[in-house]
Amino acid sequence: MKIAVVVQRYGSAINGGAELHARYIAEHLARHADVEVLTTCATDYVTWRNELPAGVETINGVAVRRFRVRHERDPRVFAKRSEKVFHHRHSIGDELEWLNAEGPTSPALVDHVAKHAGDFDFCLFFSYRYYHAFYGARAAAGRAILVPTAERDATIGLSIFQPLFKSVRAVMYNSPEERAMINAVSHNEAVPGIVVGIGSKVPNSTQPNRFRQKHHIRGPFAVYVGRIDQNKGCTELFDYFQEYVKDPASKLSLVLIGNSLLEIPKHPRIRHLGFLDDADKFDAMAAAELLIMPSYYESLSMVALEAWAVGRPVLANGQCDVLKGQCIRSNGGLYYANKAEFIGTLEALEQNRWLAGSLGRNGRQFFRDQYDWPVIERKYLDMFARLSKEAPRPAADPLPGWFDRRRQDLPPAEAVLAQLPTGPAVPSYEAAGRRRA
């Protein structure tokens, strides 16, 4: 079996969510099939500047073929077109221009996929929102499998992606919430799909004491791992946590791991350790009482899964449907919707060791059942086997003609997004009708 993995960036030093996801999948599928990665020469997801040489190289035993990006992203043009398609009535032409402005615009990559798609059994396209996935999936026709890595943002409301979701052979979702959202926006229930997600390279054993000694950390602490950014909910986290530690009964400190893009409050109970390697990260999680995940938008929180993998409970932002759904499905974490709930849940996890331990154990079991690598690999292989037996789906409709592209009849993407159902995709919520449109 020969598999192509098509992704916008690829490399061992590239740690973006979807890119890391693609690398892990490529490396694990390489044990079962001949895998080739098709990607661009870019490493920066903002500029898409060609920084790596075009051609073929091998990374961790996987062949990687790179193609040049035709033009870098112009932030002004991209912002202008984003404003148009997200907030105003617009046309399909506007959306296609937005896609070109977003990048990475690599016609060479798409041409290669169109010419050599027949050489592969299946082509896995990562991240539906980018140029390579939109045009590449159309080029690969009946061999395209999409890993959308979709978040709940306005991009999902663009109309050009609805045919994409319906025309691919299969969709590998990260979470039930993502699946529900894509089904609602594109009505692609007929397309074979499965919730897979991704595993993680969890070490067999962790050394929490080593971490404490190395970083001179004493006492119980909660850990946050990830980019320290306002978009990740960190400002709110600092505010809530400083309120929490006003209670004299609280003993927890907050340890932050990751590069910071905002000012961290100077507080004796807040420690920033910067970027740490994987060993330190897992040791920190094992040493921590819990992981806090304050992000509003997550397609699949790998950090939360890693915390569960080492048996630690997670306190997640309940306004992120995916995180809330994961907590409920796993019974491995609590969630908050406001400051009072943050304090209440954190207090519960700190003071009730039994509760924290039970949640951590549930989380570990959830990780083993759903996100361990053998499980992930089996889901992919089963999907390949299923698709091999099924007749290929008809090719996607061609893009609209000159006049149709200029018809200003599409609603703003934000408005489309607002119509989509929200809430965690768990049986209790669906039974109670709490997934709301």
Add this chain to the structure above:
Amino acid sequence: MADFNVRSDSVNVEQIMEQIRTRIREKRGVDYTEQQIRELAAVKLEKFLDPRGVRSDLLDQFRKAQPAYEPPELPNFAFEDATLFESHRAPIQWLRKLLLPILKLFFNPNPLIQALHIQARLNTMNAEREARREAARRQLDQLYYELIHNLVLETTRLGIDVKNLKMRLESVSSRLEFNERRARALESVVVYKPSSVDEERPPRPERGDRSDRGDRGERGDRSERDRGDRSARHQSQQRQYAPPPPQEAAASTPSAVAASPETAGALAATPNQQGAAAGATPAEGPGQRSRRRRRRRGRRGGGSAAALMGAPGTPTGQTAESGTEGAAPLPGDDSEPFDDGGDEAGGDDHAVDAAPAVTTARHDVPAEPVQPAAPPPAQHASPPAPAADPLHDQGSAPAPGPGNGDTDPQ
């Protein structure tokens, strides 16, 4: 938060979240958003004005209900100098003008004309002024209405704040009560052992170390929270605290005990003084006395034991100089505010921790009864080591003990 009703075999996050939310509601009252507050205020005001209908756009409705003000058309007249002689027939008007001098022979119409002219002007001015006033009043009405609206809004918010503060006060009160109960519970697991005071006084520094370690070990068994709260809160007080055991006061005046057996007998008959009259009374079990009361009595007795015993020629000062640390008034002085002010809160812990003459025992250890055994005469004869204790020389300085456990003697 330790009292969640969750089964150990199945954790349900949604149930736990419901419990947490319920707890938050109980603890803090209902949290209203700004929008909810506005709606509440709007509904209240609307009901006040028109209970039959509830509308949230109250101000808009009010403005609509009040039509724009238009000044009324008041009747008036214009009176000029020629008004009296006007006519729509020109010849008659000419004739009147012609005969005007003749008319003026009979009376002077000018003041009449002037008065009516002024009156007409006054009427106009009054009408204009009234219109302005009415418009201003109506604007003020709207402002008043808005002001009342905002006041209701703020009152609602304040009411909610008051409710929340009451809830917090209750929470703090319950926490305080819990801490007091915990302090009493801790008190009940320790008892005095007056006999050991005198028996173990000579090797006091060693014993202090030992009891220090023992107590510290016992304290180490306590929960993290207990240690954190109490040690942090009372550390400074502990450092300044010196044990004022009443038994020492009594023991420090052995001559008084020996000199007045009647008094000793009387004391033996008085349970309060059993500790002072060592050897004259049977042992007390740990549950027979409130330890706090004993301490208080003991401390009061520390200075007045000799007087109570009626020991002639044994003044209080002499008792203090006899070298026993507990008999000195200084520790009593040090501990007095501590005892009076915070005895339930944690003072007893300090007494237990800091008193070298006190041994700790749990109720479930029957081999540790309170044994007010008679002190050996040798100890009565020779005052024990505290005279050589540099800490004691400083008067108010504490004796080494777990109360100072934060500074490790090693």
